[in-house]
Amino acid sequence: MxxxxxxxxxxxxxxxxxxxxxxxxxxxxxxxxxxxxxxxxxxxxxxxxxxxxxxxxxxxxxxxxxxxxxxxxxxxVKMTAMPQMVALFNGVGGGAVALIAWVEFRTTEGYAHEPAYVAIASLFAAIVGSVSFWGSNIAFGKLQELISGRPITLGKLQQPVNALVLIAAIVLAVVIASGGDAELLMIGLLVAAGVLGVVVVLPIGGADMPVVISLLNALTGLSAAAMGLALDNTALIVAGMIVGASGSILTNLMAKAMNRSIPAIVAGGFGGGTAVASGGSGEVRPVRSTSASDTAIQMAYANKVVVVPGYGMAVAQAQHVVREMAKLLEAKGITVAYAIHPVAGRMPGHMNVLLAEADVPYEQLKEMDEINSEFAQTDVALVIGANDVTNPAAETDPGSPIYGMPILKVNHSRSVIVLKRGMSSGFAGIDNELFYDAKTSMLFGDAKSSVGEIVEELKAL
Incomplete structure (x- = not known):
């Protein structure tokens, strides 16, 4: 057997x-x-x-x-709520590992007569699993807008509190591993780790949430692998290491795509604010509006159109009508591509999932490094709800919180059309300089309705 x-x-x-x-x-x-x-x-x-x-x-x-x-x-679950579901389900995995560690503590009478590696691995799994569970729940609350997307911090006390709670969890783990078998010790460890998960994720703003989801996913995998080691369960070890390793690689790639280090993100992110369309002196800055008919005419006479999807497209569930629009343009001999930024949306691969659901050919999905060189030859860049990932301030304004972040260089296109409900900011909570570019026109309204109107206009041409 x-x-x-x-x-x-x-x-x-x-x-x-x-x-x-x-x-x-x-x-x-x-x-x-x-x-x-x-x-x-x-x-x-x-x-x-x-x-x-x-x-x-x-x-x-x-x-x-x-x-x-x-x-x-x-x-x-709706595709717009997929990030919340990922955060919630990931948290459940971490919580399950923490509970298994607690059960192991109880059944072995505080790891009495167990090898040291069993106690160490189990306690590590308890701490990391509890951090992942409570941190994921906070991430879910922020994504679901049950909690403000703004960074919620304790100011100068934030890092000392983080360190204090972490030290408390480690001290309790050491006491248990040294022979302490009182159940209150294990409960205290789980509570301390849970508080750590909460106080670490609360200060992280909406702009960093895709990285947080990926990081918590990696932590859940590592906790499962550790628990598998304690239980001598090969399935948990291998599956946990696969999740932990892939999640760690993805987290690193996501952080690089935002030009931010993982420690900087954990120390407290940015985003979640609401910006207004104003310059540094507070004056209202003019933008140029356009209509669905003008947008259709402009694209109908283009040679190449690049669609830049963002969370606004996800919220409006506009991916299917966007695909319909692309088919009409392709029937007219126009080249259509989709520019995908690594952190567009609210989770890794969010835009890819939405466009795949609408049967967009995979070959038309262009990653940032590939598409950026093509914008100079693009006649129309159609930005649908993407905000921070198209903000030229990342390249031109050293004082911007997103300065240095790699962006989709849509401002290099001959013409830019931005579909948005209004002039609100993105996750970073800052104004988008793209909106005021002389080449940019704003088509205000629900993305799905706006693209639907463009489709009808294209059919009439």
């Missing part, structure tokens, strides 16, 4: 990795998810076959509750 279980684990790990490879493109992503899901099902079966496994009724009840809650939630 031991050999059979080992073989099942090897098969499941191979499916994990093969499924992960499928996530490199929208066309294979669904299949990759299914393959990885089959791998997880095999890993669960292998775990249930482990000698000494009992409490089948409780296991079945837990699985049933998970299915009843998880499946309808995943099926009904």
């Amino acid at each position: 031991t050999t059979f279980i080992a073989v099942l684990y090897i098969i499941s790990f191979a499916l994990f990795i093969y499924g992960l490879m499928g996530l490199t493109g929208p066309r294979t992503a669904v299949r990759g998810n299914w393959i990885a899901a089959v791998g997880m099902a095999i890993a669960v079966i292998a775990t249930l076959l482990t000698p000494g496994m009992s409490n089948w009724l409780l296991i079945a009840l837990g699985v049933a509750i998970g299915v009843v809650v998880g499946v309808p939630s995943a099926r009904k």
Whole structure:
């Protein structure tokens, strides 16, 4: 039986990795998810076959509750709310690991007679899992706008409080590992770690939220791997390391895309404010408005159009009508591409997911480094709800909080049309200099309605 279980684990790990490879493109992503899901099902079966496994009724009840809650939630969630769901589900994973660590503490009477590595790994999992759970819940609250997207800080006390809570959690872990078996010690550790998760994420503003989601995901993976080491569960170790490693790589890439270090983000982000269309002296700055008919005419006589999607497109659920517009332009012989910034939207890959849902060909999705050199040959750049990632201040204003952040250089296009409801700021809470460029026209209104009007105008041309 031991050999059979080992073989099942090897098969499941191979499916994990093969499924992960499928996530490199929208066309294979669904299949990759299914393959990885089959791998997880095999890993669960292998775990249930482990000698000494009992409490089948409780296991079945837990699985049933998970299915009843998880499946309808995943099926009904809107694409605009996908970042919130990712944050919430990721937090649940960290919370589960923290609870398992607590159970391990109880069943071993404070890790009595257990090897030192078991206690260390379990306590690490408890701290990191609790941080991930509570931090993810705060991220969910910010994304869902239950909590202000602005940085909520304690001012100069913020870092000392963070350090104090972290030290408290570590001290409690050391006391437990040294032989302390009072359950209040473990409860205190979980509470301290939970408070740490809250006080670390609260000061992070909306502009940094995509990086936070990725970082918390990586932490959940690491906590699962540590708990797998404590329980001698190969599935948890491998799956946790895959999540932790991939999440860490993604976090680093996201931070680089924002020209911000991970420590700087954790120390307190920026964003969530509301800017007004005003210059440094407070005067109202003029912008040029346009109409759907003028936009349609301008694009109809272009050779190349680049669509720049942002969170505004997600909120309006405009991806399908954008695809319809692109088909009409392509039928007229116009080249259409989509410029994707790594941190556009509220989670990694948000725009890719939305456009893939609308059956946009993967070949038309251009990453920032690839598309930036093409803007100079672009006749019309159509910016749909993207804000900070197109702000020229990142290159021209050393005093801007986003200075140095790599952006989509839409201002190099011959003409720029921005679709927005109004003049509000993006996640960074700063004014977008692109709106006042002489080449920029603003088409105000709901993105889906505006693009729909453009589509009707294109059909009439």
